[in-house]
Amino acid sequence: MIEVKGLVKLYGSKRAVDGVTFTVKRGEILGFLGPNGAGKSTTMKMITGFLQPTAGTAVVDGHDVTQDPVAVKRRIGYLPESAPAYGEMTVEEFLSFIAETRGFRSPEARTTQVNRAIGLTHLDPVRRQTIETLSKGYKQRVGFAQALLHDPPVLVLDEPTDGLDPNQKNEVRALIKNMATEKAVILSTHILEEVEAICTRVIIISQGRVVVDETPAKFQARQPGARLDAIFRSLTQSDV
């Protein structure tokens, strides 16, 4: 579903992403881990077509992002870090705008999609509020609703549980897990337990390179009995 082939991103002379390669199949939930500044977000931005890679490419559902970015964008639901949204719009207006650009042209089709996304993310109590007045948890869910709206085959989620309380975190995890059977999901996170809870595979990225690509069980087996963050620290120490 997602094939990432030797992605490189240079910022000046700094190699933010340095030859990242991996694939994600349908039904997989890939946990993307790494210290801040390791290149997680940059990699995701290149997969979604927001940033041009310096070298390499990503192929999503058969479409090359450097050749046909619009086709790739149609197939991806993307939640950017900190869930940006047009604050002066109400939740309903905002999701309706997203639905329209996602190709749901008739008002009925739009309403159906918007209601579905609002139902999935439990936004009903705030649907007529402007986004700028919402709490962080609600804002995050608006971003999540926006990513799910067109029921995309591929989900790219940059820290989807950031800013949520423990109950909401569990809810979002359950939602991702339920949907993942027919989707390919990439999610980045700082919470190692999250990887254990929902991911079928884990990739650790450090200084722009993939240092680990295996199942969570194998990852734990590297140091049996140790806490995940201890293993994580020993693998990414060079970044600190």
Add this chain to the structure above:
Amino acid sequence: MSQITPLFKREFLGYFRSPVGYVFLAVFLMASVILAFFVGGFFRSNTASLETLFNFYPWLFLFLIPAAGMRLWSEEKRTGTIELLFTLPVTTLQAVLGKYLAAWAFLALAIVLSFPMAITVAYLGDPDWGVLIAGYVGSILMAGSYLGVCSLTSAVTKNQVISFVISLLACLILLFLGLSVFNNALSSVMPTWAVDLLANFSFSTHFAAFTKGIIDPKDVIYFLSLSGFTLFLNVVVLER
């Protein structure tokens, strides 16, 4: 083309979702009326025309259009919504056109809302409607060119103040190139043909004919090509 519609709608309605639009319209109309009546001598001119209004437009636009245009892209960059916008299935050109056309339509609305002045003139005298309409056409075309410059400068920075100041400066140069005071000063250091060439790039040179009721194709082409060129640069800057 169809992808431009939702972007246009969101941007245009966005002016009325916050006080920005109303404040802009109020200030624009108040300033134009004050300039026309008190500075321009609307009644003293003793002619049934809006020349006293239109003559101030190049100066009014100089301050107000950068104020309207500065947020176009810098706001998207500052709030991070640009990441959302460019991971929707739209091309950079569609996004640039959608936003530009919406802002232009908003400015056209501001200009057209001065129609009570035209009615006043028609009540007091017998104006030449052809001249009035030519004045409005010219004003709207010139507003488009100012806006093109402002849209471009706002794509360069995420700081709205910097965006405003650069727009103002760029528009000031384009306006001054046509003023005789400025040209006389220039002709002491430059050959006449060079001064004439520079004067040809000025807003004021091309706007003057419209206020006299002449819609000259070369003036129309000047404004449209200036807008087109700045929008082309706008796309280049955003794709960089």
